Amino acid sequence: MSTSWLPAQSGTRRRRNLISTFMLALTVLAMLIAVTPLLFILGWLLIQGIRYLNLDFFLNDPAPIGEAGGGVRNGIIGTLIMSGIALLIAVPVGVLTGIFLAEYRSNPLATVVRFATDVLSGIPSIVVGIFVYTIIVLPRWFQGAAFSGFAGGVALAVIIIPILVRTTEEILRLVPSSIREAAAALGVPKWDYTLTVVVPSAFGGIATGVMLGLARAAGETAPLLLTTLGNNFYNTKLDQPMAALSLQIFTYAIAPFDEGRRLAFAAAFVLIMLVLLVNIATRYVFRVRSINL
């Protein structure tokens, strides 16, 4: 019995199926190439740094150069504090700007702001460091301090504002306009339903944007060199130079002895895990809280 109603397996048909399989293979290959560095980096950091990943590593400050042992407690705390300052400044500014761009997109000012944001996101982070160095560090603008944790936080804020603006805008655009119409038809003023209906339905996405910003802030090194300088000791005062994990990785990695390099690997692993943990925790909280998108 022939499969009469099915089309005959012509050459064209076979070639199309072959192309389909080939394209799928290409995308899978691209995916593998994309995730390989991630797995390789995580694995390599773990292998190289595992010897130092013990409780002492988290509870101690760096040992004097050349001595064994020492940890990155001050770096973890410094990174958390400066990233926190950055978020405190950048989240209100960035998210509100994103709301403006998404909800008033035809406003002539929105075009200007969107362009300015794009330009800002393209500025190298070292330039942002010089900018903050010039306006805060040099004039000792913050409580008479030169290099300070505060200046570091401000530099990180400038770097992540465009990330927050763009992710907030993109995610709000995904909120169906039927929701806005539903609220508008009830006579709810625009500012009201934007804050009570539109933004809450995008909380999960906005949180993801904040996490992207945090990850970026935690990993930045260059602007911190010019603003907070780094510190070998434990310091939580905002008007003093502050340690940061990224700075410690840099310092250890260029140290001319094996011990330092292993410490750098361990610190890098801690930094990545720190970002990952905060990320997972935030996602979990927002998945529970917001009803659905």
Next chain:
Amino acid sequence: MTEYAQVVDDAESAVVIEQLTCFYGAFRAVKEVSLRIPARQVTAIIGPSGTGKSTFLRSLNRMHEVARGARVTGTVQIKGVDIYDPKINVTDVRQRTGMIFQQPNPLRTMSIFDNVAIGLRLERRLGRAEIADRVEACLRAAALWDEVKDKLALSALALSGGQQQRLCIARTIATQPEVLLMDEPCSALDPIATLKIEELMDQLKRDYTIVIVTHNMQQASRAADRTAMFMMDDDRAGYLVEYGPTQDIFTSPRDPRTESYITGKIG
């Protein structure tokens, strides 16, 4: 076209539309519609796609203004008030007119209860008990109370499509609007849910003036007291062909275009 307006002069008019023309930028979507919509009756707007029915309906509560470049000429009076008067605030107009959309659009981040209560908080400050009473009354009026009374705190998305649409109706009547505007409210619903909405409209018209846009001719003939027929002109602008008691439109249309449409020859 004013001759059709005379037909309904015996009933009290809730909405009086004079020479209404709607534009989107340079494009004229609806031209020179004059219509008197009687109070506490159901008025259906029928006609082929693209004849400006939805635009016309949305111009009755100024929702068409969410589109860029939308404007109208002519007048719309609801209960004697010109809603396009420059002194009038558009959010006030929308608060006093209810709109039901084609796709049920409950507010997804809110509970079933809050979906109904959202309009209430815009008015004078109501006590918690008072709000709860009003929410229950509206859900009962929307024939939804028995189905949701045990899950008021759940997300509105937990409801079926038909239930969501009745929730939207409950939400809309919470502020006791002067007129209910329905834009193909049943096109996303199955026949059983559609029937429920039609029964509901029959209940609601005791208290409310209802205008419904529909593609479903059976629905218009079942549910509407009056029917207005829209067509598209050569310049793609929608206009009013015929307006009168539903029975007359469906049994003895005066315009041959209406007859062709309702007998399925065009559209």
